[in-house]
Amino acid sequence: MKAPPFAYIKAKTLAEVFQLLETHGDGARLLAGGQSLLAALNLRLSSPEILIDITGIPGLAGIVVANGKVSIGALTTHAEVERSTQIAHTLPLLAQAAPHIAHVAIRNAGTFGGSIALADPAAEWPACCLALDAEFVIAGKDGSRKVRARDFFQALYTTAIGPAEVLTAIEIPVPAGGSRSAFVELTRRRGDYAIVGVAAVANNAQGTLSGVQLAFLGVDQTPVLAKKAMAEVEGKRLSPAVIAAAAQALATDLDPSGDTYSTPATKLHLARVITGRALNALNA
Ligand SMILES: Cc1cc2nc3c(=O)[nH]c(=O)nc-3n(C[C@H](O)[C@H](O)[C@H](O)COP(=O)(O)OP(=O)(O)OC[C@H]3O[C@@H](n4cnc5c(N)ncnc54)[C@H](O)[C@@H]3O)c2cc1C
Numbered sequence: 001m002k003a004p005p006f007a008y009i010k011a012k013t014l015a016e017v018f019q020l021l022e023t024h025g026d027g028a029r030l031l032a033g034g035q036s037l038l039a040a041l042n043l044r045l046s047s048p049e050i051l052i053d054i055t056g057i058p059g060l061a062g063i064v065v066a067n068g069k070v071s072i073g074a075l076t077t078h079a080e081v082e083r084s085t086q087i088a089h090t091l092p093l094l095a096q097a098a099p100h101i102a103h104v105a106i107r108n109a110g111t112f113g114g115s116i117a118l119a120d121p122a123a124e125w126p127a128c129c130l131a132l133d134a135e136f137v138i139a140g141k142d143g144s145r146k147v148r149a150r151d152f153f154q155a156l157y158t159t160a161i162g163p164a165e166v167l168t169a170i171e172i173p174v175p176a177g178g179s180r181s182a183f184v185e186l187t188r189r190r191g192d193y194a195i196v197g198v199a200a201v202a203n204n205a206q207g208t209l210s211g212v213q214l215a216f217l218g219v220d221q222t223p224v225l226a227k228k229a230m231a232e233v234e235g236k237r238l239s240p241a242v243i244a245a246a247a248q249a250l251a252t253d254l255d256p257s258g259d260t261y262s263t264p265a266t267k268l269h270l271a272r273v274i275t276g277r278a279l280n281a282l283n284a
Contacts, residue, residue, distance in 0.1 A: 003041035007050040011057060014166060018141040020052050021164040030054050030166065032075060035102070035110035036118050060113075060168055065090055072170045074113025078125075079104070081112055090174045093132060093181035093199055097124040100183065103191045113167045116152075119159045119222070122193040126153060127223040128183070129170065131199040131215035136160070137169040144168065153222035180204045182281035184274040185217070188261065194218040195262055196270045198226075200278035207237045209282060214246075214275065219256040219267060226253035229275065238283040246279065247272035 008031075011017045021028055027049035031037055040046040054060065054075070061075035065086050072081065081087050082098035101107055101115075101124050115125040116136060129136075129149040136147050138161055147160045154160060161167055175181075185197025194217050202212040212233045214226040228249035236242050256267035 001042055001044055003038070004044060004047040006041070006048055008053065009050065010053040010055070014057060014139055014168070015141070017052055017054060017057070017166055018139075018164055020050070021166075022141070024050050025163065028052055030117075032114035032117075033077065033110040035106050036114065036120070054166065063087060065174070068174050070172045070174060072112050072172070074111060074116075074167045074169055076112045078102075078107035078110050078112065078115070082107060091132065091172055091181075093128050093183055093201060094125075096181060096183040097128050097199060100124050100185050100187075100194070100197070112170060116170060117159060117161055117167045119153050119157050120193070121156065121221055121223060122197075122218040124183070124185070124194070124197065124199075124217065127197065127199040127215040127217040129172070130223045130225055131181075131201045131213040132172045132175070133213075134170055134172045136167055137171060138162070138165050139168045140165040146171070150225065156221040175201065176203060178203045178205060179211075180282045182278040184278045184281070186270055186274060195259075196256070196267050196274065198271070198274050198278050200282055202233070202282045204282060207283065208235065209233055209238060209279075210235055212282075214278070216254060216271060219254045219271060224254060226250055226275075228252045233279065238279055243276050243279050247275055250275060 029048040031051045031053045061073040063084050063086055064071045070090050078101050081094055088095045115123050134149045136152050152160045182200045185194040196218040199215045202209040212230045214230050216224045229246040232245040232249050250271050256264045258264045
């Protein structure tokens with residue numbers, strides 16, 4: 001199918017974007033990498049009157065490490081994150097997760113900010129940002145504000161970004177030395193969206209795990225922090241009993257709905273399987 005007709009403008013400044021968003025309201029859509037939006041238009045799932053291309057606005061792309069945090073511009077592509085040596089050194093979880101996002105061609109065009117703004121519950125970056133306690137910088141005509149990942153993802157494809165606002169950057173604290181991370185997901189075919197996945201982070205002090213974060217994707221309407229399972233592991237040395245207790249606790253943390261291929265029980269089972277793999281990887 002072809003997209004319905006729409007107007008197109010390539011904005012030069014954020015101020016211009018805010019003005020256009022105010023003028024067109026729900027009839028406007030921001031265009032970043034286009035890897036989700038253009039597919040939605042072609043499938044006629046969305047029919048905006050105007051696309052506002054933000055890719056020409058200076059200052060919205062790039063990775064900066066300073067003052068204990070990593071700032072990733074919203075227009076930074078998945079591939080740039082994947083290939084960044086700064087990311088590999090400071091936030092290895094992102095380097096581990098990146099190859100799971102679609103295919104190379106999509107990673108070359110799709111943006112980190114686009115994935116966060118879209119908030120697909122089966123996407124990799126939202127769960128990683130939850131596990132890493134990221135903050136999102138959201139700009140509007142009256143200035144910028146920051147929202148923590150745990151407050152940002154509100155419902156299916158719904159975030160804290162207001163109708164006349166733009167996500168400009170993602171800020172992630174650099175984990176302390178001794179921090180380990182693991183990203184595990186299951187898909188039907190390589191490059192597909194996850195059936196279920198987990199982004200895991202913890203400090204490992206001679207085998208004792210602390211600061212444990214387990215953020216799941218593909219199990220609910222938003223990414224989910226598995227707080228009961230995290231508590232089962234916190235401050236403990238990993239053992240089969242600890243892994244079993246964490247897996248058991250997932251029945252409280254997660255309430256997966258089924259999809260075309262997996263029942264809720266299957267999804268919970270798979271979440272338990274990948275939790276064991278992720279915890280063992282944190283301990284390796
Ligand atoms: C075949 C295929 C497979 C895919 N598989 C995966 C996968 O496995 N995992 C995964 O995570 N993704 C996957 N994707 C999606 C891909 O990662 C997209 O790049 C991403 O979801 C959106 O980024 P984008 O830059 O392309 O955004 P766009 O498509 O341009 O925009 C997406 C939405 O976000 C809004 N938006 C974009 N940028 C901003 C901003 N800065 N501020 C506010 N709103 C903004 C747009 O208005 C639009 O509503 C897949 C896509 C395809 C086509």
